[in-house]
Amino acid sequence: MAASKLRIGVLGAGRWANMAHIPGWKRDPRVEVVALCDVEKALAQEMAQRFGIPEHTDDWQGLIARPDIDVIDIVTPSNTHQELAAAAVEAGKHVLSEKPVAHDFRETLRLDAEAKRKGLKTKLGFTFRHTPGVRYAKSLIDQGFVGRPFIFNGYEQNSQWLDPQTPLRRSQMREDQSMVQVVSLEGYGAPIIDIGRWWVGAGYSSVVGTMRNFIPERRVWGSDRLTPMNIDDGDVFVAEFGNGVIGSIQTSFVTIGNFPGVEARIFGDKGAIICRMVEEFGIAETIKLATPDSVEFKEVEIPRKFYPREGNPKESWRSLFYANLIEDFIDDILDGGDRNQGNFADGAAVQEVINAVELSIRQRRWVDLPLAGGA
Numbered sequence: 001m002a003a004s005k006l007r008i009g010v011l012g013a014g015r016w017a018n019m020a021h022i023p024g025w026k027r028d029p030r031v032e033v034v035a036l037c038d039v040e041k042a043l044a045q046e047m048a049q050r051f052g053i054p055e056h057t058d059d060w061q062g063l064i065a066r067p068d069i070d071v072i073d074i075v076t077p078s079n080t081h082q083e084l085a086a087a088a089v090e091a092g093k094h095v096l097s098e099k100p101v102a103h104d105f106r107e108t109l110r111l112d113a114e115a116k117r118k119g120l121k122t123k124l125g126f127t128f129r130h131t132p133g134v135r136y137a138k139s140l141i142d143q144g145f146v147g148r149p150f151i152f153n154g155y156e157q158n159s160q161w162l163d164p165q166t167p168l169r170r171s172q173m174r175e176d177q178s179m180v181q182v183v184s185l186e187g188y189g190a191p192i193i194d195i196g197r198w199w200v201g202a203g204y205s206s207v208v209g210t211m212r213n214f215i216p217e218r219r220v221w222g223s224d225r226l227t228p229m230n231i232d233d234g235d236v237f238v239a240e241f242g243n244g245v246i247g248s249i250q251t252s253f254v255t256i257g258n259f260p261g262v263e264a265r266i267f268g269d270k271g272a273i274i275c276r277m278v279e280e281f282g283i284a285e286t287i288k289l290a291t292p293d294s295v296e297f298k299e300v301e302i303p304r305k306f307y308p309r310e311g312n313p314k315e316s317w318r319s320l321f322y323a324n325l326i327e328d329f330i331d332d333i334l335d336g337g338d339r340n341q342g343n344f345a346d347g348a349a350v351q352e353v354i355n356a357v358e359l360s361i362r363q364r365r366w367v368d369l370p371l372a373g374g375a
Ligand SMILES: NC(=O)c1ccc[n+]([C@@H]2O[C@H](COP(=O)([O-])OP(=O)(O)OC[C@H]3O[C@@H](n4cnc5c(N)ncnc54)[C@H](O)[C@@H]3O)[C@@H](O)[C@H]2O)c1
Pocket: 011, 012, 013, 014, 015, 016, 017, 037, 038, 039, 040, 043, 060, 075, 076, 077, 078, 080, 084, 098, 099, 125, 126, 127
């Protein structure tokens, strides 16, 4: 049956490929990772050996051009995603890309349209849309547990970078130090902004936000010196959704708590859900429910069917959540129909919110969506 397996080419052999992407592909018998590429060839070789991937290379153009590869998986630094995703769509490949595809949402929309025109499936690395708890919550919402939704609150925050000696990625540095730059809002905000529109069942219609730099100098990978880093260590925005729901989102690099630090809350007239995707005391996530006649939030067990193959609540959140994402993408591709949630169009919608919040902060005002050029 080997010939019928989907053939995967992975770009990037760094930390996230090692902890989440490649383990996700490897646990699904419907695919085969045939080649791994990293511009640092030694890294590609070492990881290919570790995971039993038959081929490795430092030539990403060559890998994308291979006619025997069906899917390109992009797990490289954020400033490379757009170029690699565009090349992969151009070459007729299904694409999984880490977020953001592009800093300007219009570029992601353009790639989404091009992929759809070619009958290709796309997926964003929205890890937290795919957690067992978030999926269970979405199924409860769809069954009417929350009733008419009123308010959504989202958080993605942790204290990984409270200590300026903890290095940030070089791609998170910004040349312009004259004003606070959007880094946490984009890197951390994206997954929870995505869950907000998914759970609420409508897009964001208006936003107003604020952000602040709390730690002015930091280390970056590969350097021992502290460097000026005028980035948003914390931000908060308030939102209105198209269906009348209101909400708030908070993201931060310096708020105390364990990573990944993502929490989503939804309150309606029939019920409320709190899903906490924070690895605590060896458990990857918890979900709590309350109703008008039972107002104390009770933790409930997430049904087995929301877990990936051989997944369990004590597994690392990284491989657990990502295995669900990858299994879902394989289902999308093999299904052949319209099934394709969490795709580049969803990525563009999230990036549009990030762009709108940034505009609102720069101009200190509410900003309505869609922005010019939006869907
Ligand atoms: N979705 C999530 O929850 C989540 C979590 C962690 C990281 N990420 C994202 O994953 C991506 C990778 O992060 P990481 O921590 O693995 O970074 P990393 O720096 O450890 O690894 C990236 C690798 O990509 C390689 N690379 C750069 N350009 C390349 C190219 N053109 N072709 C092939 N390889 C190339 C680099 O040499 C490096 O080895 C980033 O975009 C990051 O934001 C997402």
